[in-house]
Each structure stands twice: as structure tokens, then as C-alpha cells.
Amino acid sequence: MLFPFYWMLLTSVKSYSAYNGEYIPQFYTLSPTFENYAEAFTAVPLARYFLNTLIFTLATTAAMLAVTVLAAFAFSRLAFRGRNVLFAAFLSLMMIPNELVIITNFVTITEWHMRNTFQGLILPSVTSIFYIYLLKENFEQIPDELYKAAKLDGTSDLKYLLRVMIPICRPTIITITILKVIECWNSYVWPRLITDDSDYFLVSNGIQTIRESGFGRENIPAMMAAVVAVSLPLIVLFLIFRKKIMDGVSRGGTKG
Amino acid sequence: MKVRLEHLTKRFPNSNRKIKTEVTAVDDVTLEIPDGQLAVLLGPSGCGKSTALNLICGLEKPTEGRIYFGDDDVTDLAPENRGVGLVFQNYALYPHMTALQNILFPLQNLKGEAKLSREQMTEKAMEAAKLVQIEELLDRKPGQMSGGQQQRVAIARALVKMPRVLLLDEPLSNLDARLRLQTREELRRIQRETGITTVFVTHDQEEAMSISDMMVVMRKGAVHQTGKPQEIYDEPVDLFVAKFLGTPPINVFEGKVRGGVLTVGADAVMELEDTPDRDVWVGIRPEGFIPDVGGPLRCGLVGVEVMGRDTTVVATHPACAADNLRAIISADTGIGSSAGEVRFALKREKLFLFDKETEERVPFRAR
Amino acid sequence: MKQSDLKAWLYLLPAILFLGIFMVYPLIDVFIYSFEEGYNSASQTVYGVGWYNYSYVLHDPYFLQAVKNTFIIVLITVPLSTGLALLISVGLSSVKPLKDLYQTVFFLPYVTNTLAVGLVFMILFKKTAYTDGMVNLLINQFGGESVDFIDGPYWAKMFIMCFYTIWVVMPFKILILTSALASVDKTYYNAAKIDGTPRWRVFTRITLPMISPMIFYLVITGFIGAFKAYSDEVALFGTNLNAAGMNTIVGYVYDMLYGDSGGYPSYASAAALILFSIVLTITCVNLLVTRRGRPGYAGAR
Numbered sequence: 001m002l003f004p005f006y007w008m009l010l011t012s013v014k015s016y017s018a019y020n021g022e023y024i025p026q027f028y029t030l031s032p033t034f035e036n037y038a039e040a041f042t043a044v045p046l047a048r049y050f051l052n053t054l055i056f057t058l059a060t061t062a063a064m065l066a067v068t069v070l071a072a073f074a075f076s077r078l079a080f081r082g083r084n085v086l087f088a089a090f091l092s093l094m095m096i097p098n099e100l101v102i103i104t105n106f107v108t109i110t111e112w113h114m115r116n117t118f119q120g121l122i123l124p125s126v127t128s129i130f131y132i133y134l135l136k137e138n139f140e141q142i143p144d145e146l147y148k149a150a151k152l153d154g155t156s157d158l159k160y161l162l163r164v165m166i167p168i169c170r171p172t173i174i175t176i177t178i179l180k181v182i183e184c185w186n187s188y189v190w191p192r193l194i195t196d197d198s199d200y201f202l203v204s205n206g207i208q209t210i211r212e213s214g215f216g217r218e219n220i221p222a223m224m225a226a227v228v229a230v231s232l233p234l235i236v237l238f239l240i241f242r243k244k245i246m247d248g249v250s251r252g253g254t255k256g
Numbered sequence: 257m258k259v260r261l262e263h264l265t266k267r268f269p270n271s272n273r274k275i276k277t278e279v280t281a282v283d284d285v286t287l288e289i290p291d292g293q294l295a296v297l298l299g300p301s302g303c304g305k306s307t308a309l310n311l312i313c314g315l316e317k318p319t320e321g322r323i324y325f326g327d328d329d330v331t332d333l334a335p336e337n338r339g340v341g342l343v344f345q346n347y348a349l350y351p352h353m354t355a356l357q358n359i360l361f362p363l364q365n366l367k368g369e370a371k372l373s374r375e376q377m378t379e380k381a382m383e384a385a386k387l388v389q390i391e392e393l394l395d396r397k398p399g400q401m402s403g404g405q406q407q408r409v410a411i412a413r414a415l416v417k418m419p420r421v422l423l424l425d426e427p428l429s430n431l432d433a434r435l436r437l438q439t440r441e442e443l444r445r446i447q448r449e450t451g452i453t454t455v456f457v458t459h460d461q462e463e464a465m466s467i468s469d470m471m472v473v474m475r476k477g478a479v480h481q482t483g484k485p486q487e488i489y490d491e492p493v494d495l496f497v498a499k500f501l502g503t504p505p506i507n508v509f510e511g512k513v514r515g516g517v518l519t520v521g522a523d524a525v526m527e528l529e530d531t532p533d534r535d536v537w538v539g540i541r542p543e544g545f546i547p548d549v550g551g552p553l554r555c556g557l558v559g560v561e562v563m564g565r566d567t568t569v570v571a572t573h574p575a576c577a578a579d580n581l582r583a584i585i586s587a588d589t590g591i592g593s594s595a596g597e598v599r600f601a602l603k604r605e606k607l608f609l610f611d612k613e614t615e616e617r618v619p620f621r622a623r
Numbered sequence: 624m625k626q627s628d629l630k631a632w633l634y635l636l637p638a639i640l641f642l643g644i645f646m647v648y649p650l651i652d653v654f655i656y657s658f659e660e661g662y663n664s665a666s667q668t669v670y671g672v673g674w675y676n677y678s679y680v681l682h683d684p685y686f687l688q689a690v691k692n693t694f695i696i697v698l699i700t701v702p703l704s705t706g707l708a709l710l711i712s713v714g715l716s717s718v719k720p721l722k723d724l725y726q727t728v729f730f731l732p733y734v735t736n737t738l739a740v741g742l743v744f745m746i747l748f749k750k751t752a753y754t755d756g757m758v759n760l761l762i763n764q765f766g767g768e769s770v771d772f773i774d775g776p777y778w779a780k781m782f783i784m785c786f787y788t789i790w791v792v793m794p795f796k797i798l799i800l801t802s803a804l805a806s807v808d809k810t811y812y813n814a815a816k817i818d819g820t821p822r823w824r825v826f827t828r829i830t831l832p833m834i835s836p837m838i839f840y841l842v843i844t845g846f847i848g849a850f851k852a853y854s855d856e857v858a859l860f861g862t863n864l865n866a867a868g869m870n871t872i873v874g875y876v877y878d879m880l881y882g883d884s885g886g887y888p889s890y891a892s893a894a895a896l897i898l899f900s901i902v903l904t905i906t907c908v909n910l911l912v913t914r915r916g917r918p919g920y921a922g923a924r
Contacts (some may be wrong), residue, residue, distance in 0.1 A: 004743045071638035080631035101894050104649030127641040145348030152364035154336025167352040186736045188854045207738045227739040238734040
């Protein structure tokens with residue numbers, strides 16, 4: 001299970017000449033070097049890809065949180081006509097695969113002249129019905145009396161949401177945040193469709209570019225260094241929030 | 257602050273949508289609670305007492321009728337503008353805030369002129385905490401406190417704004433028996449110290465009798481009787497109120513008045529003056545029985561339970577509406593438990609007559 | 624409309640707006656596209672309406688290759704990864720002390736970028752001018768011939784494809800199954816022990832039925848996920864999947880839409896709808912066969 005990770009790390013610290021000199025690959029190296037990392041960051045604009053991905057991830061996640069929290073609040077707390085019908089409609093949309101709508105979205109974004117822009121990358125990725133559903137369920141577990149107590153003290157709906165509901169449901173909110181960050185960081189298909197200017201490439205596209213055109217030559221150690229650099233942030237994030245991620249995923253995430 | 261309800265009615269649409277009729281939760285309630293008193297709304301579950309409470313605090317809007325605090329008509333005011341404090345059955349403390357933050361929360365919502373400085377808020381919160389004696393718990397979160405402690409925090413939170421009216425919704429039912437007694441006294445003390453008009457909702461008649469200045473007995477949205485606890489116990493207006501108050505409950509018999517004589521089953525128990533012939537329910541409080549070998553009420557003896565001060569006699573009677581009747585007699589007036597039959601004389605003031613149809617109280621005079 | 628209704632809709636407005644533009648409208652649109660013949664994106668003109676796009680797609684050898692590849696991937700990886708995951712998690716559930724460790728290990732593939740790790744796999748399996756690659760050297764050790772798994776024969780490419788897919792999806796299944804196993808009430812096992820039930824019987828008669836909802840859930844989501852395979856293929860074989868003969872249906876959709884062979888949203892729509900109907904049918908069949916609702920809402924992201 002772990003071998004590819006080891007291999008990735010190992011190769012990334014082997015020097016180019018040493019790697020190519022080994023007909024039979026060595027399982028260890030005595031002279032680790034970081035020159036591949038320098039190479040990876042200078043030969044291709046990896047730093048740029050990182051920045052792009054960071055902007056994309058943060059903006060998408062923030063927008064997703066705002067939209068999701070507001071919608072979940074309306075579904076769980078506010079009584080309005082058509083609530084159940086609308087919620088059922090939301091749930092049924094969950095069955096629609098991305099592949100089906102991505103075609104039109106591509107056309108829409110192109111028509112809005114948003115190709116190779118962050119807006120174009122972010123906008124279609126904002127809503128996630130599953131997270132709305134997850135959060136709504138969580139919000140509904142907060143006893144009614146808390147809301148009544150807050151109403152009695154003259155707390156507005158928005159303040160109640162911010163001061164009471166969000167803090168109480170913080171674990172779920174953290175979970176969906178992390179899941180969304182993972183999703184964004186690893187997203188490939190949509191960014192690939194919508195960007196052809198390498199100034200707007202995300203790390204996934206960056207990796208793909210490196211793979212296809214490389215560093216001008218088959219510089220595999222440098223490639224591996226890039227791969228390590230790209231994977232590292234999420235692995236660190238994962239190690240920090242392991243419990244929360246596990247929790248969120250086992251509640252119904254899938255990879256795909 | 258005097259609280260007055262005038263012809264208060266609340267109807268809800270039926271929860272089953274197919275049934276078009278509405279459910280009347282509170283039915284034309286008119287009521288006045290004098291300033292500084294502790295009033296208990298008492299009734300079985302579903303009697304509309306909690307809805308009445310929600311109407312007073314403004315969480316529900318009445319279908320008809322008005323609500324006055326003193327001379328102010330508060331019917332159309334939002335809850336936060338009424339100046340009420342509410343304590344919930346499950347306390348409804350914010351789980352992510354400490355006790356102090358919970359108590360401060362209502363103060364932080366004040367706007368405009370009422371806005372307080374940080375010091376003033378803390379001072380008020382400390383005052384409220386002191387009143388309910390939780391000064392040393394202020395840093396804890398609700399999860400780290402016992403039920404009784406949470407209850408006190410909830411009361412402090414309700415009191416911190418110095419409400420005109422304090423409302424308590426079954427505040428003791430989540431506590432265990434011993435704590436309930438203790439908290440009951442505590443509540444009474446706090447209410448006396450602050451002098452805030454208080455409305456307390458419960459289904460526990462013992463709790464209601466022990467704590468209230470004034471009791472309001474409700475059933476099916478309507479008020480059956482209002483008054484001091486002892487008055488209601490001694491003079492119930494109808495069979496429902498009589499049955500609802502007292503442990504052990506009142507014993508009910510089928511009876512007849514014929515030619516000025518009240519008979520229970522085959523036993524002629526009392527001679528009445530000026531009472532026309534009618535069928536009645538006869539209610540006799542457990543303490544209304546006096547063992548008497550020549551007594552008019554002849555019962556079959558089932559058993560005797562000696563409980564310290566009192567002795568309970570469990571017996572049967574053919575006209576008794578329940579399987580058994582229970583009579584409480586003082587321990588020194590022993591009866592021979594060997595006897596298969598036990599006879600009682602009845603105390604006049606512990607015996608009530610109710611109309612067989614309307615179940616309303618029928619006044620009578622014994623000859 | 625009441626004021627409170629208005630407020631609720633206000634809270635929902637962003638979600639409805641986003642979903643409307645990027646979910647509902649495209650859904651309708653994709654149907655329209657798929658029936659518009661000869662759509663020209665430059666002039667926005669259409670020759671006619673009909674089934675031509677579907678018939679084109681269904682006769683396109685690339686599409687047929689993609690369907691074949693997708694089905695092979697689905698049929699091999701779903702049963703294999705689920706079965707292996709079940710075996711491994713049953714084995715793991717008896718190893719309590721290292722729980723945190725193996726959870727971490729199994730979760731790494733979930734959080735890492737598929738493309739990045741795919742690159743590592745490619746290097747391990749690739750045969751180049753400089754080296755035969757790790758795996759081939761191992762094969763040589765056991766007396767086998769070197770095979771180029773990346774640019775070589777079809778079966779080799781398919782093998783590495785399935786191998787990688789299983790590597791990617793299995794850990795997630797192991798995690799789900801171990802937590803399902805852990806939640807089985809221990810008293811059942813104790814009861815079985817008192818009755819002297821043999822171990823395999825305990826497994827088939829107690830453990831399996833207890834965790835069967837989770838297994839069904841994994842199978843169904845596994846099917847859905849495998850039918851949508853795409854980025855794993857890109858990771859191994861590059862973006863030109865048609866040339867490599869390793870395209871999938873989703874890959875076909877994207878290629879039709881964009882890239883060197885792109886610019887045909889109508890064909891892409893038709894292919895996407897064909898995929899959707901396949902997935903829907905198989906999911907329905909799955910649900911019918913198992914006759915159980917899946918726990919929670921999963922799925923089609």
C-alpha cells in the first residue's frame with residue numbers, strides 16, 4: 001500500500017545522474033539531494049500552480065460554506081411554504097452525475113468569457129447538495145428550545161445562526177470543509193476543460209503537463225519531486241485532521 | 257407586574273392535513289395573576305398549558321384575545337420586547353458556551369438605550385449567578401454540570417434581564433425526586449426575593465400545590481378552576497378537578513339522591529336537605545373516612561398498609577368506580593384487620609356530589 | 624407571500640441560483656444538445672433534430688472501444704476490490720493495537736492526488752530506453768519477459784489499469800468495512816462462541832449479514848464510480864487516451880467536448896446520456912437484486 005509513496009519520496013531525492021545510472025533501481029540512496037525540488041520549482045511554474053490551486057481551493061470552499069450554511073439553515077430552521085418539495089428536489093439532483101452537466105457548464109462558462117479565469121473555475125464547483133443535506137441533518141439535532149430561548153432574548157435569525165448553530169455544529173462544518181478542500185485540491189477534469197493558459201493551471205493540470213512535456217527530458221526524479229510537493233499539503237492536512245476526515249468520509253463520501 | 261389574559265384563544269391547523277378542522281389548544285381563557293404572585297398552570301398533558309405559556313411569552317400569536325402586563329397590552333409585541341424570562345424543561349442552555357456566557361447572552365442582544373457596557377453586563381450576570389448560587393460554576397460548560405446546576409444557570413439566564421414576568425415550563429421534571437424537592441424550595445425563595453410575577457407550568461399536582469400562590473387547573477384548553485391551592489382542594493368545582501388533585505386520589509362512587517337520602521350502592525350514607533332527586537357521582541377524599549362499626553358505608557376489606565404516621569385502608573365497594581377505594585386513617589384508630597367487612601362513617605366536608613351528566617359540583621346541605 | 628417565507632427563500636437564493644445555472648439548466652440543455660444534429664458552435668446553427676448524434680456515437684469505434692474498456696474495468700475492479708477489501712478488513716479487525724496506523728496508511732490514497740500517484744505507478748511499470756522499470760525487473764527475477772505496461776500490449780495496459788484502480792479505491796472500502804465490522808455488537812460473537820459455532824459459520828451467518836448493508840452500499844457506489852473512471856486513466860496513459868486505446872466513456876465525452884478532437888458538444892451530450900442510462904440501469908438492477916435501500920446518501924458527485 002505504502003510502497004508507491006516510498007518510491008515517490010525516494011526517487012525525488014536521488015540525483016538525476018544517479019537515477020539514470022541505475023539500471024537496477026536502488027531501494028535506498030546514500031546521497032539524498034534536494035536539487036530535484038529546486039528543479040521542479042524552477043523548470044516549470046510549480047509555485048504558480050500552487051498559488052492558483054490555493055486561491056481556487058480557498059475561494060471555492062469559502063463560497064461553498066456560505067451557500068451551504070444558509071441553505072441548510074433555511075431547510076432546518078425556517079418554516080416556509082414549499083420547503084419539503086424543494087428539499088426533495090434538491091435530493092433528487094444529487095443523483096445527477098457531474099459528467100452530464102459539465103458539457104453545458106463548459107459552454108456556459110465559455111459564453112460568459114470566463115475561460116482561464118478564477119471565476120470560471122470556481123463558480124460551477126460551489127454548490128454541493130450532499131453537504132447541504134449533511135449540515136441540515138446536523139442543524140436539526142439542535143433542540144427547538146434553544147431557538148425559542150434565543151428568540152425570547154431578541155436574537156435575530158442570522159445572529160442565532162452565527163452565534164449558536166454554527167458553533168454547535170462546528171465538527172460537521174470542519175468535516176465538510178476538509179472534504180471540500182481535498183476535492184478542490186485534487187480536482188482535475190473541470191480545471192482541465194476550462195483552462196488552457198498555464199497561468200491558470202492547477203497542480204493537477206501542472207502534473208499532467210509535466211508528464212506530457214516533462215522538463216524537456218525524462219527527468220523522473222524532478223517529476224517525483226513535483227509529485228511529492230503536490231501531495232504533501234493534503235497529507236499534512238490529513239494527518240492533522242485524520243479523525244474528522246474519517247468521520248466525514250464514512251458518513252457517505254466517495255472518491256470519484 | 258399583574259398579568260391578565262382576556263378571552264385568549266389559540267387554534268392550530270390539524271397536524272394531519274387531510275382533516276380540515278382546527279385543534280383548539282387554548283379555549284377562551286380569561287385569567288388574572290396578581291403582581292408578585294407565583295401562579296401554576298396545572299393540567300394533564302395536552303391540556304394547553306404549555307401553549308398558554310408560549311402565548312404569554314410571545315413565541316405563539318393568539319388567534320383571539322388580548323394579553324396585558326399591568327396596563328400594557330403586549331399581545332402584538334415581539335417576545336424580546338415583552339420583558340419576559342423563560343426557563344425550559346430541558347434548560348436549553350447553549351452547549352458551546354460557559355455558564356457565564358450563557359447568562360450574558362440575553363444582555364448582549366440589548367440595543368439602543370438599553371445597551372450595557374461590558375462591566376455592567378458582567379455585574380448583572382454576577383448578580384443573577386449569586387441569586388441562584390452558582391458563582392463557582394461560571395467557567396463550566398453545560399456538559400460539565402449536573403442537571404440541577406444546569407437548571408440554576410437556566411434560571412439565572414432568564415432572570416438576568418430582570419424580566420417583568422418569569423415563565424417556567426415544567427422546570428423540575430428532568431430532575432430526580434430529591435433534587436426536585438430541593439429545587440422547588442429554591443425556586444420559591446428566588447421568586448420571593450425578586451418579587452417577579454411568575455407563571456409555572458406543570459402536570460404534577462403535588463408540585464403545583466406545594467409551590468403556588470395561585471393555581472389554574474386546565475383541561476382541553478379551558479380553565480376549570482382558579483384559586484389558592486387549598487381552596488381548590490377543599491372546594492373543587494367539578495369531578496375533573498376533584499380527581500386531578502390529591503394523592504391518593506379521591507374515591508368516586510355512583511350514587512343516587514332519592515327523597516332527601518343519598519345512597520351509595522345499597523348504603524344510605526347521608527340525609528340531605530332541599531336536594532331534588534337526581535343521579536350523582538359521589539367523591540370522598542381518602543381522609544374523609546372514619547372507621548366505625550356502626551357506620552353507614554359497608555365495604556369489603558382488602559388490606560391495610562401501615563406507613564408510619566398514617567394507615568391506608570384498601571377496601572372494595574360495589575358502587576365504587578374504581579376496583580378499590582383507599583381511606584387514610586390515623587395510625588392509632590386501628591381496625592381489626594381480621595374482619596372481612598369494614599364500615600365507615602363519612603366526614604361531611606370531605607364528601608362532594610357531582611352531576612352524573614355534566615360532572616359539575618352539586619351543592620348540598622346535610623341534615 | 625408571507626414575510627417569513629420571503630426570508631427563507633432569501634437564505635436559499637444562493638443555493639438555488641447556483642444549482643439552477645450549473646445543474647438544472649445543463650440537465651435540460653444536455654437533452655436538447657443530444658438531439659440537435661450538426662450543431663455548429665461558431666454559428667450556433669442546427670441542421671435538424673433527431674437521433675443522429677446517438678447513432679454517430681454508437682457507431683464510433685473510439686466510443687465502442689471506450690465502452691469495452693469501461694465495462695472491463697467495472698467488471699474486474701468492483702468485485703475484486705470489494706472482495707479483497709472484505710478479506711483484508713476481516714483480517715485487520717482482529718489486530719486492535721495498530722488500528723490508528725493502518726487507518727492512516729489506508730487513507731493516504733484517498734487524500735492524495737490521483738494524477739500524482741498515477742505518475743509513480745507509471746514509472747514503476749514503464750519500460751524505457753534507460754531501464755525496464757521496477758516491476759519488469761521483478762518479473763525478470765522470476766524468469767519472466769519484460770513487458771511495457773504503459774505503451775505495450777492491450778492486456779498489459781488493462782492489467783495495470785485495473786491494478787491501479789483497485790489500489791485507489793480499495794483503501795476506502797477497507798475503511799468503511801472495518802468500521803462496519805467494529806460496529807457489530809460483540810454479544811453476537813459471544814453467543815456464537817457459547818454455541819460452539821465454527822469460525823467460518825460465524826462469518827457467513829453472523830458477520831456478513833450484519834455488514835451486508837455496507838457491502839451493498841460499497842458495491843453500488845463502486846459501480847457508479849468505476850463507470851465514471853477517467854482521471855486514473857489519464858494519470859497512467861496521458862490525455863490522449865484514444866491513441867493509447869485506453870479511453871473510457873467519460874474520457875470520450877471530454878474528448879468530444881474539448882481537446883484535439885473536441886468541439887462536438889452534441890456527440891458529447893449523447894455519449895453522456897448513454898453513460899447515464901447505463902449507470903442508472905445498473906444501479907436500479909443492483910437495488911432490485913439487493914432489495915435494500917442504501918444507507919445514507921452517497922454517491923454521484
